[in-house]
Amino acid sequence: MPTKIIMDTDPGIDDAAAITIALNHPDFDLQLITTVAGNVTVDKTTLNALKLTKFFHKNVPVAGGAAQPLIKPFEDAARIHGESGMPGYDFPTDLDQPLSMTAIEALRDHIMAAKEPITLVPTGAYTNIALLFKTYPEVIPHIKEIIAMGGALGKGNMTSAAEFNVFTDPHAAAIMYAAGVPITMVGLDVTMKALLTPDTMTKLPTLGKTGTMLHALFNHYNDGDQAGIPMHDVNTLFYLLHPEAFTTEKMWIDVQTDGPAIGETVGDIRGAYHEGKTNATVCVDIDAAAFNTWFLTAVEAIG
Amino acid sequence: MPTKIIMDTDPGIDDAAAITIALNHPDFDLQLITTVAGNVTVDKTTLNALKLTKFFHKNVPVAGGAAQPLIKPFEDAARIHGESGMPGYDFPTDLDQPLSMTAIEALRDHIMAAKEPITLVPTGAYTNIALLFKTYPEVIPHIKEIIAMGGALGKGNMTSAAEFNVFTDPHAAAIMYAAGVPITMVGLDVTMKALLTPDTMTKLPTLGKTGTMLHALFNHYNDGDQAGIPMHDVNTLFYLLHPEAFTTEKMWIDVQTDGPAIGETVGDIRGAYHEGKTNATVCVDIDAAAFNTWFLTAVEAIG
Amino acid sequence: MPTKIIMDTDPGIDDAAAITIALNHPDFDLQLITTVAGNVTVDKTTLNALKLTKFFHKNVPVAGGAAQPLIKPFEDAARIHGESGMPGYDFPTDLDQPLSMTAIEALRDHIMAAKEPITLVPTGAYTNIALLFKTYPEVIPHIKEIIAMGGALGKGNMTSAAEFNVFTDPHAAAIMYAAGVPITMVGLDVTMKALLTPDTMTKLPTLGKTGTMLHALFNHYNDGDQAGIPMHDVNTLFYLLHPEAFTTEKMWIDVQTDGPAIGETVGDIRGAYHEGKTNATVCVDIDAAAFNTWFLTAVEAIG
Amino acid sequence: MPTKIIMDTDPGIDDAAAITIALNHPDFDLQLITTVAGNVTVDKTTLNALKLTKFFHKNVPVAGGAAQPLIKPFEDAARIHGESGMPGYDFPTDLDQPLSMTAIEALRDHIMAAKEPITLVPTGAYTNIALLFKTYPEVIPHIKEIIAMGGALGKGNMTSAAEFNVFTDPHAAAIMYAAGVPITMVGLDVTMKALLTPDTMTKLPTLGKTGTMLHALFNHYNDGDQAGIPMHDVNTLFYLLHPEAFTTEKMWIDVQTDGPAIGETVGDIRGAYHEGKTNATVCVDIDAAAFNTWFLTAVEAIG
Numbered sequence A, B, C, D: 001m002p003t004k005i006i007m008d009t010d011p012g013i014d015d016a017a018a019i020t021i022a023l024n025h026p027d028f029d030l031q032l033i034t035t036v037a038g039n040v041t042v043d044k045t046t047l048n049a050l051k052l053t054k055f056f057h058k059n060v061p062v063a064g065g066a067a068q069p070l071i072k073p074f075e076d077a078a079r080i081h082g083e084s085g086m087p088g089y090d091f092p093t094d095l096d097q098p099l100s101m102t103a104i105e106a107l108r109d110h111i112m113a114a115k116e117p118i119t120l121v122p123t124g125a126y127t128n129i130a131l132l133f134k135t136y137p138e139v140i141p142h143i144k145e146i147i148a149m150g151g152a153l154g155k156g157n158m159t160s161a162a163e164f165n166v167f168t169d170p171h172a173a174a175i176m177y178a179a180g181v182p183i184t185m186v187g188l189d190v191t192m193k194a195l196l197t198p199d200t201m202t203k204l205p206t207l208g209k210t211g212t213m214l215h216a217l218f219n220h221y222n223d224g225d226q227a228g229i230p231m232h233d234v235n236t237l238f239y240l241l242h243p244e245a246f247t248t249e250k251m252w253i254d255v256q257t258d259g260p261a262i263g264e265t266v267g268d269i270r271g272a273y274h275e276g277k278t279n280a281t282v283c284v285d286i287d288a289a290a291f292n293t294w295f296l297t298a299v300e301a302i303g
């Protein structure tokens, strides 16, 4: 049976690749897409999500969420993802409407209506998740787990300390990690290893309409270097289907909410400062070759 | 025409006095009561609000809100307000139900439905206000002003730095003060001056059923000393009707969200650190005798 | 027997008044003056101390200390004390030299050489004291007590949170309050009450050369208002001789070292957050009339 | 001509290896060893430095420094370096005395007396350096450069954020990085790559008395794993002689002084937050094989 998931996302190019797979892969049952300000404004991330549901002719509902982080001023990543967030491809323009309710309400409704606890996959800043947990704490026991792209034990990408999603809304991250939901942190420690290789990039446009679309987006992606390009958000889905390709460690994750290290996910790697308790499963290594193979196969299957 | 207000509150004994006046005073049109964790848990503050609407046979809707601050662990004030939050008086037990929606939704609905911008009167921690502003930022232009009990330029009451409402949820206070809504800060700088005198306390039980009820609550209130007891939350309503009894200063208010001064409202009293900009009107002095007189008159009029 | 004291100071107009009394009052035996950056640069505060020792023909050694706070960037108070720090009077220009050693070494030498534990009176930022305690911790048991001007439980004078001396070097204040030496905090809670009245100001120039000199300085002092002018630093000396004129409370004082409340001295006024432990005696009230009388008497006695 | 250096150190096993080379390598002229609390107490680190000068019959003066970090409570690393800090080898017991002056004075004297600017090599917490710079800022222009072991752009070793030396005294690190002296950061980004391999460990005891002594210490070192053991502090000396074996990047380094990421060295890796300014040269890669070869050669040469 496919895994029921909800994506909370800020497309964004790697988000677009993740949504592409979540919408189409037979092992996922994508129930809802919620959007948040992050790579670009929430108006644009909502529009981008709708471009993808239309492109793939899918009826998955889209609900727009938080336009601003909780407290930290908003700083987008248009320098990486382009002004639109999904540049380089002409998507359909006759888009569906997003839900009239906000992402936070849509999340509450879908989670509470689900027969079994559902999996949340946040691939943007966690502002919607934080607002959901504080406004409707009754959802918490109905969430199976959170597979969150974001953070790093090692080097960040905004500063050496901070990864973009957590940096964008560190207070939201602090709320999410304190909520008591099982969380797997899919951070830069793995996503910067699981680069799409030049070889994968060469094959991509030969894999049909989907590969062509993604290849066009990737060509406008100012992340990565000659060694390859990171597919940060896509790793969450790979983890859900292939946890065996990952090495993980359980530990306590705190989030730094001020000072120069703002947005740092701090792992208690020695189990020294939280009485041995843990609140997260942290991905620390990944089989990058397996990821490339899986990604190409998944894209090709969509056609 | 009476002033349309919404109270967001955590009764609590001084909240009870404020709700009493807001429900009954002809110059107020109380549209909604929302409740929050603070003096006691949100379950209790909601129950206490319903006890008061029943006691006064008023149909003002009550909606329960946040059970926990955004990030800081919850620390109640039962040592001041008793285990129930409103001890010492036998209220009716056949209470109405609160709204089935959360305080945040009720606030959104009432604010958006109002024909004219409405006045918000928060007298507890600002968690509901913060969640409202971040989840439904569209309400912001529909709020006329916020008259908020909380904070202090001078001495706090939790530490020397922090007043209870802001201390309870400093991150929510930071969000509220950054929202761009006109805010009047009614803090300890005035509420610790506007003590109900022993003489007022003596008169109170002679003023009918309402005075008797409030006198019973006040006798269980572990705040104040022989000089008198503070009516913190009631000062917001007095300000709305009698701003001439207050001295105010415009300045920028920041909120300290960590460290030993957590929960401090920091006023830029010299206009030195925010380029002369201001985000609040701060009450710095009050005519305490006028407050006592007004309070007794208001209670007596209820009967 | 006069009280042996060392003043660590940043003259500054009220420092000048304090040094004046410490140099001349028969109940004080001033062993050493050390200077620090604060009201003006340390070059100027050292010069100002030397102007006063020359003016009074005293051989008390002067040693210059820290030119910068430990971590926070230096922000002087020339707007209050004038560019020179002691404007409005023509002091002698044939000044003595300061000691060739730094204030930190001079403090160490004097404290270690004293036969009995000595009293430290810091009336500027505590940078020298912090460097002394961390570089030469062996001095700590040889200090009888610290009577420190600085801090506030109530309203500050830099922001509503922070008093100038602690604001100037909050990290140094944190070090001083953690050192385990008995500390009396003489902060704005008393110094803003003990104003020199207009009447005192009228009498001052009639009290001889010293009164004339101080009156000239006070006329260039941009602190205070028509109610009177604060003599912050002088209150430390008044406390040493007349503790009966003060109301004090023992409590734990923490120092906020970052965020908007930076420089706040946070008192655990309810004994709630430090297991009932205390590290300071805090002056919370003062007999202002007694202070005025004492000050005039002390100045007149100098002649 | 050999490079004149001063080592400020907390032996500690890897410090011992670094001191061994600094005392004996013909390309270094070690002028002074100062000690600080870190791996073990300052009493023990001073003793350990004296054990090494005696073991090698060298007259390099040793001066003991700070016993405690500036503000953060002291947390040693005896779990890594043993109770004594240099376990597993019987050193001489007829030790010389340390200087009677403190490390801070000894640093000042040696730096000011040097004919040419001198190189500082701190391999422990930077408490002495911070006290030196704040007490005697006149030394700053007389320091050629600082080659400091400590920090990490990537993963720390105390938490995922913080490396031990900076974690031990983050405020001192903040002072050092703000001082305006050219600093090269030799952090975990390189020291965790430059592991002494099992092969190196096998050769070590065959290299004479020095190799035997170091091998004994290394066998009691609870750092590293089967891949090898880190020689953190030794990398500073290798850098001084063989910068060509390192890849470096210039950037601005800030130090986080509170919160869960306390002790994190935050690199502005995108040049986004300090107007393109830099205050450090950060070692980001190292030729680990070259390091092993150099180390063995250096130890063998001592005999």
Ligand SMILES: [Ca+2]
Pocket: A009, A010, A011, A012, A014, A015, A038, A039, A123, A124, A233
């Ligand atoms: Ca994303």
Ligand SMILES: [Ca+2]
Pocket: B009, B010, B011, B012, B014, B015, B038, B039, B123, B124, B233
């Ligand atoms: Ca209240």
Ligand SMILES: [Ca+2]
Pocket: C009, C010, C011, C012, C014, C015, C038, C039, C123, C124, C233
């Ligand atoms: Ca002063």
Ligand SMILES: [Ca+2]
Pocket: D009, D010, D011, D012, D014, D015, D038, D039, D123, D124, D233
């Ligand atoms: Ca070391």
